[in-house]
Amino acid sequence: MTQGAARTISIFGATGSVGTSTLDLIRLEREKYHVVALTANSDAEGLAKLAREFDAEVAVIADASRYETLKGLLAGTRTDVAAGPEKLVDAARLGADWTMAAIVGCAGLPPTLAALQSGKTVALANKEALVSAGDLMMAQAREANATLLPVDSEHNAIFQCLQGGRIDQVRKITLTASGGPFRTWSKEQMASVTPAQAVAHPNWDMGAKISVDSATMMNKGLELIEAHHLFPVGLDNIDILVHPQSVIHSMVEYHDCSTLAQLGSPDMRIPIASALAWPERMKTDCVPLDLARIGTLDFEAPDVDRFPAIKLARSAIEAGGAVPAILNAANEIAVAAFLSGRVQFLEITKIVSRMIDGYSPPEPNDLADIFAIDKETRMRATAMIEDVKV
Ligand code: NDP
16 A cells, blocks of 8 residues: 555554654644554544544454444544454554554554564564564464564663674674662562552553563563564573663673663653654654763673563563463553552562463463463453452
8 A cells, every 4th residue: 555655554552652752743744645544442532633634544443342432533524434453454454665563452453463574664563463473473473574673671782782793693682671670679678569659650651561570670581582582692692781770771782792782761752653663763852862961881690580571571582382472461450450459569470370381281282272271361360369469
């Protein structure tokens, strides 16, 4: 799908943190883009506002109960309105030149796969899709000859550092981690953490789910799995390094012991801009890095005793099969339960661990298998949270 000289573009999860940051960048070069599809889960008002501003061809709301509201809000515009998860997939099949996959959670998997099938460029923020179905997604990207551009700041950094060499020349990849808001807290202190404390990330302004993942450091675990799929250097060659200032977004060490790092202010618009303009560069109004003001960069090893999610994720990759999908689904349910006050902060990782230990389905072969595992894990984790004190 092309539209004159403009590049066609779709944003899945347009109303979220990554989605709105992407649209902020498009505002800077509005004439270069023609917006095909914008989507949301339930925020009909936010979606309608964006669809009007960007004159989107299609606006899709996943929650079908919000259809009439969205339809009413977009009356008199040329935007087609659709609702329901299957319509997200239809919108992805429209095959925009560039698609931002920024739905949160495994719900983003079907439209992301459909976008990859179109063989165009997919900018991937939706890490949960890759964690649950990494082999399937990477195979789909290869088969369709699609371009998969990592948007997560760490993976985008690695992608940029890899422009300086080849993957077979890499000795080690280092994923940096801020350590989250509780980096220096004891387990006793973390026992009584509130949702408001957990979503208040020291460096990054992000959606609620990823903010809690950063606080438990499950985010780094998910990113380890993500890196394992995106950059095949072997799991033993991917390290995690805590770097509280979030200035170095990750590093690649080559066989000759040269280490390339990508640096920048902690602003998601920077990696998004890199993916949006790739292989070119665009001008942004982001704050340039001021290392003289920052002065010092600190580093420390992650504490896997206080943050066991990192260990869980590493063993999930080693186990393979259904385990990463179970880890992801259990974590999504546990984080939602924490945000709604039904479980304590430290219970999140325990729930994930118990779900992995107590459920051993056969290895998934296709999307249907992944969804069956995802659904069953969600049911089991929900039942565990409702019935048993973890
Ligand atoms: P947000 O919670 O801010 O936004 C999520 C978006 O997905 C919203 O548009 C939301 O719609 C939509 N959505 C939520 N649930 C569903 C569903 N079931 N079906 C369809 N759409 C849905 O998340 P973020 O922008 O923070 O994160 C998006 C993804 O990007 C995540 O996978 C995250 O891990 C990843 N990421 C985010 C970063 C960040 O800085 N925020 C950094 C790196 C990666 P609605 O508004 O209607 O709820």
